[in-house]
Amino acid sequence: MSTNPAATAAFRAARDHLLSIRTDYPAARDTFAWPELEQFNWALDWFDVLAAENPDGKALWIVEEDGSEQILSFGDLRDRSNRLATWLRGQGVARGDKVIVMLGNQVELWETALACIKLGAVMIPSTTLLGTPDLTDRVSRGEARHVITNGRDAAKFDDVPGDYRKIAVAGAPGFETFPDTTSGPADFAPDGVTNASDPLLLYFTSGTTAKPKLVEHTHVSYPVGCLSTMYWIGVQPGDVHLNISSPGWAKHAWSNLFTPWTAGACVMIYNYARFDAAALLAVMKRAEVDTFCAPPTVWRMLIQADLSAWKLPLRECVGAGEPLNPEVIEQVEKAWGITVRDGFGQTETTALVGNPPGQPIKAGSMGRALPGYTIAMVDPVSGEEGDDGEICIDLSKPHLGLMVGYKGDPERNADVTRGGYYHTGDVGTRDADGYITYVGRADDVFKASDYRISPFELESVLIEHEAVAEAAVVPSPDPLRLAVPKAYVVLAAGHEPNRETALSILRHCRTELAPYKRIRRIEFTDLPKTISGKIRRVELRQSEDERHSAKMTGAGDYAPRGEAEFWEEDLPELRSE
Incomplete structure (x- = not known):
């Protein structure tokens, strides 16, 4: 049962509207409006509602390299996350506390994400590849009060200073042991309301050009902002959605959490230590994957294989993270008869620009502004709008999927929002039909x-x-x-x-x-x-x-x-x- 039926209804209406016009881009662009939400908790007001309506629906499907697998329903994850949230509260995790979540693609990751959202805690997603210096930075700048990780990674925190509580899946010396979430009372009562403006996520960017920035998102900017991502990917209720992404990065939240479960789809994960195109394709065929998203690096490796030998039931294929090279799109279309649709967004945003399902594709273009976003091309010198320049968000229009800002960095926040625009730092060109072609990072x-x-x-x-x-x-x-x-x-x-x-x-x-x-x-x-x-x-x-x-x-x-x-x-x- 939703803690806020009015908010649930508003979110559902916006989601259902996009699903109903999924192949009608002009209608989506002209008629979609972000839901107006003063209070909203996506885990309580959406995921648990979905679980009540479809408790046996397949929500999470994890396949390991050795062929073993775990399948959990929406009802399973509602109950498990409720038990975990209650346990974490008993461990001192309170509303507003910062929690470093450093887990792999394992069931405990999704349990933890839902539990933290329900508690109103602020997650700092972190890849398991981080070492002690990176973790020291995250604990310090992120003001972390708690850490949840695996026992095998626990030792990385031995030399990380700070006053924070430690929890490890499977246990570790000096760590509390992550609880059994499969049994016991499954009721959970929140300690208060969740305001839409309350912080939910702190992301450290990947640092392609400089020291990682600390990006702050709220309980609506990603959970609700990912409506644009759902529209771009084309995920539908009941789909099996496979996204290749590592935990700790924004794209994992986009396509392995908020987007598929907003649509009511199943999150499909294939865990591999070393990429093997044939093994991945075999899993996709067995699982009858409907929608597939992968970064260009994976797509470039896939086209080295004989894709024509694999007949998959795919309906939608997309790529994000970096621009897709036209050669990749051509090779996949030749082998499968499916166009890999490009999309563009950042850790700071949800999907901004993309080629949604059923729309004409222009060679080399990453698509048009997605519903809910007004994109301006701004000349870096004059600051005037035109058809060539930096890809920006017009801040005079609604833009719910944009970050709050860079935490603790007022100078950078002022710079990135100068002139009434959010500046992505990416350069492109836009044609008369609104299609944007990526040129590159300004740097x-x-x-x-x-x-x-x-x-x-x-x-x-x-x-x-x-x-x-x-x-x-x-x-x-x-x-x-x-x-x-x-x-x-x-x-x-x-x-x-x-x-x-x-x-x-x-x-x-x-x-x-x-x-x-x-x-x-x-x-x-x-x-x-x-x-x-x-x-x-x-x-x-x-x-x-x-x-x-x-x-x-x-x-x-x-x-x-x-x-x-x-x-x-x-x-x-x-x-x-």
């Missing part, structure tokens, strides 16, 4: 011979070559052109990091790119990534600057090239073509 776009270069455009051409599995393009200092595009390339299986491969890739780029965009240097290597899997181009740029600073300042020549690095001038064949 990643660079000039070569006075031309603006989009790394994403060049990387999309690179990945079309059969030898390229992944690529990152950055400026490499050059005294004549200021900078030239250099590609760091991860090779596909069966290809060698040699002169012949470099020549073949550079020839391909010459065919597909205008002369001023040509990649003039290439290096075969692994790519530095954040622990959430995003490429750290900033690290590659810094490496290039450091290696060639002597040449640029006149103090010396270029740094020696690596064995797997090739420049245009190394390849005289190119000069004659």
